[in-house]
Amino acid sequence: MTASANTIAEVASLIGDPARANILSALMGGKALTAGELAWNAGVSAQTTSGHLAKLSEAGLLAVEKQGRHRYYRLASSEIAQVMEALMNVAATGPKRHRPTGPKDEAMRLARTCYDHMAGRLGIAIADALCAHGRLILSDGSGAVTEEGQKFFCEFGVDLKTGGKRALCRTCLDWSERRPHLAGRLGAALFTRSLDLGWVARIPDSRSLRITPPGRLGFAKTFGLPSDWLEPV
Numbered sequence: 001m002t003a004s005a006n007t008i009a010e011v012a013s014l015i016g017d018p019a020r021a022n023i024l025s026a027l028m029g030g031k032a033l034t035a036g037e038l039a040w041n042a043g044v045s046a047q048t049t050s051g052h053l054a055k056l057s058e059a060g061l062l063a064v065e066k067q068g069r070h071r072y073y074r075l076a077s078s079e080i081a082q083v084m085e086a087l088m089n090v091a092a093t094g095p096k097r098h099r100p101t102g103p104k105d106e107a108m109r110l111a112r113t114c115y116d117h118m119a120g121r122l123g124i125a126i127a128d129a130l131c132a133h134g135r136l137i138l139s140d141g142s143g144a145v146t147e148e149g150q151k152f153f154c155e156f157g158v159d160l161k162t163g164g165k166r167a168l169c170r171t172c173l174d175w176s177e178r179r180p181h182l183a184g185r186l187g188a189a190l191f192t193r194s195l196d197l198g199w200v201a202r203i204p205d206s207r208s209l210r211i212t213p214p215g216r217l218g219f220a221k222t223f224g225l226p227s228d229w230l231e232p233v
Contacts, residue, residue: 014059015087019044020052024061024075024084029207030116032065032072078166081115082183088175107208109176110230111200114207117187118194119174122211122219125229126190127171127182133224136169138180143169145186156222157196158189194219 015021019042026033026041033041039049053073056062063076075081111122118126130136135149145153145160145168153160160168162185169187171180182190194200199215211219219225 011059011061014055014061015083017052019048020056023049023052023056023073024080025088027062027073027075028081028084028115029113029202030074031202032074034070034072038073075115078115078183078188082172085114085172085175105208107203107206107210111209111211112207113191113202113209114172114174114181114183116191117172117181117183118191118200118209119172119181120176120209121229122200122209123181123187124174124177124179125225126219126223127180129223129225130182136182138169138171141171141180142167143171143182143184143186145169153186153189157193158186160186160189 015024022042023038026038035049035053036046038053039046042049042052044052053062057064057073060076061080062073065072065074075084109120111118111120113119114123117123127136127138130149130152131138133148133152134146135152137144137146150160167184169182170184172183172187173179174181181187191200194215195202197214197218198212199218200209200211203210216230220227220229
């Protein structure tokens with residue numbers, strides 16, 4: 001199905017508002033947030049935020065989950081997250097006078113969530129190592145798991161057969177590192193498994209991830225990361 005130019009312009013206009021862009025960016029961490037939390041992130045009043053949330057929900061950019069008296073908002077799909085990450089990259093490579101260098105926070109550059117998968121130097125190092133060891137083949141934004149890769153992921157505790165119609169493996173161009181990290185079902189499964197193993201931990205009120213001491217050892221040993229992967233390029 002091809003969207004009309006008017007529809008594209010309407011969606012772009014919604015995202016183009018600074019407050020709404022801040023709301024969508026806050027949800028890139030993958031967690032559902034309340035209207036109050038999103039108002040704080042957007043830097044606007046609760047009443048103004050309510051209007052923005054209604055517009056974003058009506059346009060299908062946000063999904064709402066009700067739990068008792070509370071409403072929690074999240075991105076409607078991984079595709080919305082992909083659009084936001086792409087826009088961040090476009091903004092970061094714009095005219096020089098407007099061009100930021102990517103996240104300035106070192107913790108964000110090292111490891112962070114990109115919706116439901118890992119980004120930053122950690123995400124890049126994992127993608128590079130999987131390709132270097134013949135477990136993945138990445139090309140043109142998508143990826144294929146090799147026979148060696150299927151064995152590796154099975155032993156690591158990742159089920160490649162579940163996840164519905166979502167693409168098994170695709171890439172996102174990393175906002176800070178300007179190189180691809182893993183997304184799709186595989187990227188999400190690797191993140192979930194890393195959380196379960198205690199290798200990474202979420203940092204409250206941030207997209208940054210803390211890599212634990214067992215995680216530094218585990219990622220290096222299991223994935224075969226190079227000795228200098230922690231160092232900024």
